[in-house]
Amino acid sequence: MNSIKLKAYAKINLGLDVVRKREDGYHEVRMIMQTIGLYDKVSILRTNNTSITVKTNLPYLPTDENNLVYKAAVLVRKNYNISQGVHIILDKKIPVAAGLAGGSSDAAAVLYGLNRLFHLKLPRAELLALGLKLGADVPYCLMRGTALSEGIGEKLTPLAPFPFCHVLIIKPGINVSTRYVYENLKLNEEIKHPDIDAIITAIKANDLQSAAGHFGNVLESVTVKDYPVIGQIKEQLLNTGAITSLMSGSGPTVFGLFDSREKAEKAFYQFKTGKLAKQVYLTGLYQPRLKFSH
Ligand SMILES: C[C@@](CO)(OP(=O)(O)O)[C@H](O)COP(=O)(O)OP(=O)(O)OC[C@H]1O[C@@H](n2ccc(N)nc2=O)[C@H](O)[C@@H]1O
């Protein structure tokens, strides 16, 4: 096999709680992760030289060691003494720096792909540990589906599939850095912590309404204040019939869940023709786990 084509799926956070700040500055979290149907295409080709090259459809994305796919390739080649070069073609559809883990998912695809292309037969645990070196969300991207993510993202527990629903993704035209959001989070009494365990119980019971009733993201306490458009999108989603609306990860993307395709489509067109959104996608949940057969 000389090349491999993969899909790197986006995630949303159905619940995001921060438990404490660690001494190294990172935050211990409890998050309900969910893969959605929006994806980037990642193709990896073995070449006849010894270099790593990256090509992407987004002119503003780096193609050097600052791209997470490049970093993933460096890591694998260094760890397993691979000298053969690889060319990575990245077709981005997931909005960048949006709280949807696009870069993390691309990096996970490269780890997975190089494991296959070079017949490394790496056990799943080793791939997850490599993934964590690239970013807190990369291990989850190697798992996919509905999951509980703890620690800084490395402690993963698969959950039963989240109940069927339609997902509307709304990305406003602002940029918010993950680091900025975590650094400005104040863990005081005013913070409303989501009940992550109640979400898990509702998922087990396949109860969409009850699960949605417990959604929450503590990082909204930073972003909604700084960027009112996030609150406005959340409100418009509810006004157009969403069961719930929430910011994903560190934002600025907001998602709405709908129990009817008709309502979701109506909301889609309202955002498409309105002023609040820069990018709008109507998609669904994506449940298959990533399989590690060689
Ligand atoms: C907020 C979340 C929720 O899923 O996702 P995104 O919004 O980025 O998609 C994650 O916790 C983000 O994961 P990821 O984006 O992989 O984070 P990293 O690249 O490892 O870290 C970026 C920066 O965020 C901060 N950080 C990240 C994770 C964490 N548990 N605590 C932190 O304090 C650190 O300051 C770090 O320098």
Ligand SMILES: Nc1ncnc2c1ncn2[C@@H]1O[C@H](COP(=O)(O)OP(=O)(O)O)[C@@H](O)[C@H]1O
């Ligand atoms: N393959 C990639 N796709 C997207 N962003 C990337 C990639 N490689 C590096 N980056 C950088 O990583 C940052 C975070 O991007 P991304 O993973 O899309 O967002 P988030 O962490 O909010 O989910 C961006 O600022 C971007 O410049």
